[in-house]
Amino acid sequence: MTFASDIEIARAADMKPIGEIAAKLGIPEDALEQFGKSKAKIGADFVAGLKNRPNGKLVLVTAISPTPAGEGKTTTTVGLGDGLNRIGKRAAICLREPSLGPCFGVKGGAAGGGYAQVVPMEDINLHFTGDFHAITAAHNLLSAMIDNHIHWGNGLALDPRRVTWRRVMDMNDRALREIVCALGGVANGFPREGGFDITVASEVMAILCLATDLADLRRRLGNIVVGYTREKQPVTARDLKADGAMTVLLKDAIKPNLVQTLENNPAFIHGGPFANIAHGCNSVMATQTALKLADYVVTEAGFGADLGAEKFFDIKCRKAGLKPDAAVIVATVRALKMHGGVGRDALTQENVAAVTKGLENLGRHLRNVGQFGVPAVVAINRFVTDTDAEVEAIGRYCADYGVVAVPCTHWADGSKGTETLARKVVEIAEAGTAQFRLLYDDSMPLWEKVRTIARTIYGADDVIGDKVVRNHFRQYEDMGYGRLPVCMAKTQYSFSTDPNLKGAPTGHVVPVREVRLAAGAEFLVVVCGEIMTMPGLPRHPSAEIIEMDADGRIQGLF
Structure with a gap:
């Protein structure tokens, strides 16, 4: 079976003028600062004038611990936004801007995939609005x-x-x-x-x-x-x-960017901090603007729920006063098999036992999100090679947690493939059962904040650090920064600091290598294990195959 590539699908998109997309949210033409026909920034005066409007419902999309098999969190975010619009809700999505490093490295872009994408995909993944x-x-x-x-x-x-x-x-x-x-x-x-x-x-x-x-x-x-x-x-x-x-250099960059999905629904794409070394969420201004204009706002936080979701809750929501109404945890059969011990070369073969073992990872993420008082639903991003038995195993496991697992086919079917998920999200959000709470108080000592995250989110026994590192924590408290939240910088591939330790490990310790003060951002970055704040390129980076063809079109980006 042959499928069109993401870039081929994006190029075939019937994009509407950005003014038409803005009008869906009640944004007037004179509030737009346009970048061509398909991109625009929202004027600061218009954004400021929205502050007294009520907020719509806020939905966070997060995921299990990422694997090379892929989970499709951004794709699901886009698909869910389209699905909500499909069932008659005025919905907008909020994403981060992609970094050039991963685009030319190994991870690729961050504009979704298949028939659940934001466009213009090439612009978004490259220079965008600068x-x-x-x-x-x-x-x-x-x-x-x-x-x-x-x-x-x-x-x-x-x-x-x-x-x-x-x-x-x-x-x-x-x-x-x-x-x-x-x-x-x-x-x-x-x-x-x-x-x-x-x-x-x-x-x-x-x-x-x-x-x-x-x-x-x-x-x-x-x-x-x-x-x-x-x-x-x-x-x-x-x-x-x-x-x-x-x-002065940032006076335009701070304004939220507006684009559209393949189905011509509004998408705010603004800011792009990594979730494994920063807080991993799109801008507060974009999210707050969307909440004032839409009935439902679907946003994502980077990587798995142990990183992105925890930071979304404990940093972004804490600082911006946001209260999410529902969470979606994305999982794939393929990724669960990898957490269950299956290699990449055997992911297309049915293996219910491996899926069941890998579900330990999903289970911990479900428990973690539950600790924040946010009701969740699991989105199974379904591949054509997934069998009914494997999908049913996920459903049974989630039912034991009192959570519904919804198979989704948005990659192939667009909003039609997320209609059931959208209705479930609406059911949860409208029920008003969310009782959002933070994991720790501002007054907790900094080292105890780190220990609380390690024990309750990562399943670790404890955190360790040498005398110099521990002294830095005490010095920051003496300087008046003790009430800041902590931003954990660690590998995204495991609950531990060992990227090869899959599933839901216990009994490990989290080594703290250094702590960096981000006084302007108002958090402390806690660097754990061997995580790097400057990545390297792989042996064969994507840059080797990205080029222009004879017609001036970009090739190899996807």
């Missing part, structure tokens, strides 16, 4: 101003050995993880160690995605701690007088 470039420029402007300040006398007494602010680029480049900058003599500054992270790990990215307006953006940018004096006093971007210029 938001990531603006974030990269603002971040590196601050980097330049740090070294310039040191060069011209260092009036703030910033200790070059204690500069914590790194540089960023939106590409996977392992050679830049650790560098020495300012070599070449006095004219080039004072040499010091530095390094690069990928743009989606930038605190500026997190700030843009958590800011509520331009003034809040500037406040947060000014609060960024770039390093310390010899007396260990913090030096901020505001001290360097960098916050104003950084805000």
